[in-house]
Amino acid sequence: TSHIELQRTMRQVEARNRQIIDSASDYAIVASDLQGRVTLWNAGAEHIFGWTEAEMLGQNVEVIYTADDIQAQRLRHNQGVSIASGGVSGERWLARRSGERFWASGAMTVLRDEDGAVLGFVKVLGDRTQERRASDALAHSERRLGALVSASSQSLYAVTADWREMRQILSTGPVAQDESLPAVTDWRERYVHPDDLALLEQAIARAMAQRLPLELEHRTLLADGSVRWVQMRAVPLLDSAGEITEWFGTASDVTERRQAEEQLRELTLTLEERVQTRSAALQVAEERLRQSQKMEAVGQLTGGLAHDFNNLLTAISVGLELLELRIDQRRYDDIGRYLEMAQSSASRATALTQRLLAFSRRQTLAPTPVVADAMVRGMLDIISRTLGPSIAISTQLASDPWAVLVDVPQMENALLNLCINARDAMPEGGPLWISAANVSLRGESAAALDTPPGDYVRLAVKDAGTGMDAAVIEKVFEPFFTTKPIGQGTGLGLSMIYGFTRQSGGQVRIDSQVGHGTTVELYLPRFIGETPADAAEETLQDLPACSAPSVGTILVVEDEEAIRALLTEVLGGAGYRVLQAPEGGQAIDLLRSDETIDLLITDVGLTGGLNGRQVADAGRQVRPALPVLFITGYAASAAVGAGQLEDGMEVLTKPFTAAELERRARALLAIRNPS
Ligand code: ADP
Ligand code: MG
Numbered sequence: 001t002s003h004i005e006l007q008r009t010m011r012q013v014e015a016r017n018r019q020i021i022d023s024a025s026d027y028a029i030v031a032s033d034l035q036g037r038v039t040l041w042n043a044g045a046e047h048i049f050g051w052t053e054a055e056m057l058g059q060n061v062e063v064i065y066t067a068d069d070i071q072a073q074r075l076r077h078n079q080g081v082s083i084a085s086g087g088v089s090g091e092r093w094l095a096r097r098s099g100e101r102f103w104a105s106g107a108m109t110v111l112r113d114e115d116g117a118v119l120g121f122v123k124v125l126g127d128r129t130q131e132r133r134a135s136d137a138l139a140h141s142e143r144r145l146g147a148l149v150s151a152s153s154q155s156l157y158a159v160t161a162d163w164r165e166m167r168q169i170l171s172t173g174p175v176a177q178d179e180s181l182p183a184v185t186d187w188r189e190r191y192v193h194p195d196d197l198a199l200l201e202q203a204i205a206r207a208m209a210q211r212l213p214l215e216l217e218h219r220t221l222l223a224d225g226s227v228r229w230v231q232m233r234a235v236p237l238l239d240s241a242g243e244i245t246e247w248f249g250t251a252s253d254v255t256e257r258r259q260a261e262e263q264l265r266e267l268t269l270t271l272e273e274r275v276q277t278r279s280a281a282l283q284v285a286e287e288r289l290r291q292s293q294k295m296e297a298v299g300q301l302t303g304g305l306a307h308d309f310n311n312l313l314t315a316i317s318v319g320l321e322l323l324e325l326r327i328d329q330r331r332y333d334d335i336g337r338y339l340e341m342a343q344s345s346a347s348r349a350t351a352l353t354q355r356l357l358a359f360s361r362r363q364t365l366a367p368t369p370v371v372a373d374a375m376v377r378g379m380l381d382i383i384s385r386t387l388g389p390s391i392a393i394s395t396q397l398a399s400d401p402w403a404v405l406v407d408v409p410q411m412e413n414a415l416l417n418l419c420i421n422a423r424d425a426m427p428e429g430g431p432l433w434i435s436a437a438n439v440s441l442r443g444e445s446a447a448a449l450d451t452p453p454g455d456y457v458r459l460a461v462k463d464a465g466t467g468m469d470a471a472v473i474e475k476v477f478e479p480f481f482t483t484k485p486i487g488q489g490t491g492l493g494l495s496m497i498y499g500f501t502r503q504s505g506g507q508v509r510i511d512s513q514v515g516h517g518t519t520v521e522l523y524l525p526r527f528i529g530e531t532p533a534d535a536a537e538e539t540l541q542d543l544p545a546c547s548a549p550s551v552g553t554i555l556v557v558e559d560e561e562a563i564r565a566l567l568t569e570v571l572g573g574a575g576y577r578v579l580q581a582p583e584g585g586q587a588i589d590l591l592r593s594d595e596t597i598d599l600l601i602t603d604v605g606l607t608g609g610l611n612g613r614q615v616a617d618a619g620r621q622v623r624p625a626l627p628v629l630f631i632t633g634y635a636a637s638a639a640v641g642a643g644q645l646e647d648g649m650e651v652l653t654k655p656f657t658a659a660e661l662e663r664r665a666r667a668l669l670a671i672r673n674p675s
Pocket of ligand 2: 417420421491492493494
């Protein structure tokens with residue numbers, strides 16, 4: 001009975017122990033014998049490993065090891081260590097039934113009988129995979145953060161929630177001098193310029209109150225006394241309750257950027273001033289350039305102007321000489337002609353002087369009210385005489401013309417100059433239109449002309465000549481700009497016209513197309529007031545040619561009509577037969593004809609393409625010994641190359657007297673007829 005009692009009690013104890021063992025459901029409790037066969041496999045082991053106790057009893061416990069551990073005989077090793085030291089504990093990867101690994105934490109102890117003989121082993125272990133993953137992830141994230149921090153070129157720091165203490169995390173920036181200090185409480189005084197402290201306190205107070213990031217640029221005073229600009233940014237770290245636990249921040253040196261910004265600001269501020277200085281300097285330079293161009297041109301043009309004046313002076317002195325001669329001869333019938341000849345040349349010399357003065361803008365304008373149409377009408381005679389018969393002039397004048405307030409001689413000069421330009425653009429002759437019209441410029445049309453709106457008289461001269469390309473148009477108002485050869489163009493016409501028109505409150509417009517002609521329009525502001533009397537009409541009288549008994553025939557080639565007339569007069573009066581040609585081509589035609597010609601007197605500078613030298617050379621080809629007298633307003637050598645002159649060729653420079661001319665002509669004719 002007692003034996004049966006004992007057995008029952010034992011079963012009860014065993015069942016109770018089993019219950020206790022199985023209740024540790026989160027822990028695997030596994031017992032094995034010395035051979036490694038499983039003798040106990042609790043409910044927790046079933047749960048963690050996936051095998052049931054029925055499956056595992058008597059099986060080798062080694063299946064719970066990973067392939068690597070089996071290979072390394074981990075079981076045998078652990079058993080050995082346990083026997084030697086009573087047990088092992090630790091963490092390692094084990095395998096589940098599914099083959100999946102899990103992180104196990106636990107201990108192995110040795111089972112012994114009463115005598116201390118080893119019976120087997122007990123393992124108690126838990127699944128710590130979750131914890132292991134979390135700590136792995138944390139370590140990884142810490143490593144990443146560390147890498148990130150060390151990659152930063154800024155100073156990184158942490159500040160306590162109340163901003164009192166600062167701890168440098170990493171410092172390569174401007175505040176690097178305190179890298180070694182663990183935590184500083186006087187960081188504000190150390191890192192922030194005294195002048196910026198108040199600003200920083202404000203920013204901190206605001207950021208703390210709003211729990212928002214702080215951003216501020218402040219100066220910092222370095223140990224060596226230099227000042228750098230620092231940009232600081234800090235963000236609050238909040239706990240789960242939303243309270244600030246700490247601040248993290250960066251500081252970067254933005255000195256260069258601030259300096260650049262400062263420079264830019266200064267630059268912008270002074271830009272206008274500098275532009276003004278520069279453009280003033282530019283203006284001075286331009287003015288200098290203009291002046292030097294002018295001087296160069298003046299040099300070039302002295303010859304041309306001397307030529308013009310010499311022509312006029314010759315006409316005056318020859319006229320006076322003839323006058324004297326006639327008075328001596330008591331032939332008073334046509335002395336008026338010589339007077340007028342001298343007078344008109346004198347007035348043209350005056351006009352030339354005015355043109356020069358107008359160019360230099362030093363002339364005083366004496367504006368008087370004038371009706372443009374009347375002025376045009378009064379000028380027509382002079383214009384047509386000046387232009388010659390190959391130019392057909394048409395006029396279109398207003399029926400009820402307005403008056404303008406201008407300097408009359410200037411305006412006449414302007415008109416004449418426009419007509420001469422038109423003629424020069426039509427070497428073969430052609431039509432010329434002169435018009436005067438009343439126009440009211442409003443809004444756009446006034447803006448297009450760059451002139452205030454209002455009433456204007458438009459004086460226009462239109463030709464069907466060569467026209468101008470854009471490059472020429474751009475320059476025509478420049479003083480001395482001319483496309484004509486020296487002696488023919490002074491380049492002063494349009495610049496004078498421009499100066500005059502602008503001084504009179506008007507505007508000049510040029511419309512020109514190469515090959516289609518040119519229109520130049522002068523807009524002169526309307527004058528409202530008392531209407532002036534009609535401009536006096538001026539006329540020039542023809543200078544009649546003289547004929548005389550022939551003691552020789554002289555061909556006179558001279559483009560200047562007054563001079564030609566005078567030469568003819570003097571030589572004819574002296575008894576020679578005189579042939580005339582106004583330009584080279586006609587002279588050569590005469591020289592090639594069988595007309596008797598004993599002497600050629602030619603001007604050197606001729607209009608129309610050929611000069612006097614070329615005419616003489618052509619003449620010598622058909623009449624080899626023909627004596628030639630060149631007339632020139634230039635220095636003799638420059639004009640025909642003195643020294644290179646062939647026999648029987650001589651030079652007479654202007655101005656000269658009638659007697660001188662006669663003497664030279666007689667001398668040359670004597671060479672030809674030594675009898
Ligand atoms: P100049 O007549 O002495 O050359 P201007 O100032 O009167 O000087 O004219 C300057 C230049 O403008 C001329 O050389 C010529 O090239 C050009 N020009 C002026 N008027 C005309 C025109 N009606 N047709 C073609 N070109 C012209
Ligand atoms: Mg001209």
